[in-house]
Amino acid sequence: MDHQEKKQKRWSLEDVRQYLAEHGLRASIYRLKIFEFLINERTHPTAEEIYNRLKKEMPALSPATVYNTLRLFLEKKIIQLVNVEKNEGRYDATLSWHGHLKCLACGRVFDLHIETLKLSGLEGFEIFEKHLNLRGLCPECLKAKKYDKEGKHG
């Protein structure tokens, strides 16, 4: 089984409620739903994608709330920013060490298992975050020849 397809336990809203509480956050319905979407769907959505998805079931939701909530989650360090495309913030609630690969044809962002990473020359530095971002084509799009490599640079 490919790691991308690996099943992870699905979080219930109650799980999310507890997790937010543990991090000192009150669990409003928007916070619950936004975090639940991130942790269960794992599609690394943009703020806009989260907004479009959640307003279907909660029409009163405002884009500002999505942005505010994501910023709050980042500050509390319960989600991470995925910076694999310029001017396109994506968000990931899985904090374990892994990389990201964006398919330049379909736009999807895949999780990536990192076997080993060895750096040198970092004596005296302190590291808070490590991000490994790849860009290329997923097998589907590669087969469908959906992309012209000589096209625009992201």
Add this chain to the structure above:
Amino acid sequence: MDHQEKKQKRWSLEDVRQYLAEHGLRASIYRLKIFEFLINERTHPTAEEIYNRLKKEMPALSPATVYNTLRLFLEKKIIQLVNVEKNEGRYDATLSWHGHLKCLACGRVFDLHIETLKLSGLEGFEIFEKHLNLRGLCPECLKAKKYDKEGKHG
């Protein structure tokens, strides 16, 4: 000697002119100077930093030219985008495989030597670009205690 201090050959303007020509680019003075700045100074500057630096010797330079030229260099794949901070494009004319570390106190971006990187689960994917971005503190700022770790998230 630390890798950050390693000396690289300095490019003359004539070197740059030839390099641009090899990549099908006419060598205007702005293109020469922008590329020369990137390749010789290796500070991974933003467009604004390039503009501020070069307008000192070339007062007619416009920000639009800097943006246009950087975009052109990216399209021709003679520079790479360094995406270590959201909403802050930085540029690097060194294309050999290396990582970047941004010091969150002084804002400088350091080059990083990568000994090994082993990934798995990429069967069927095609990879165009790999980016390794770290965030933390450089030795100088660490010693000077210039940063409050509980501060804002980038």
Add this chain to the structure above:
DNA sequence: TTATTAATTTATAACGATTACAATATAATA
């Protein structure tokens, strides 16, 4: 050299993602 054409640069407007702000609504506490 001059005329013509193409490429580059400029100033400015427009853009898209995000943040700031002030007003309103909701929730917690007294």
Add this chain to the structure above:
DNA sequence: TATTATATTGTAATCGTTATAAATTAATAA
């Protein structure tokens, strides 16, 4: 229930960047 704090909203503002059209400069042809 009254009071206070927190969360959410709609909208304006901001920031980095891109688009556009005019002006400048360079290359080529006459």
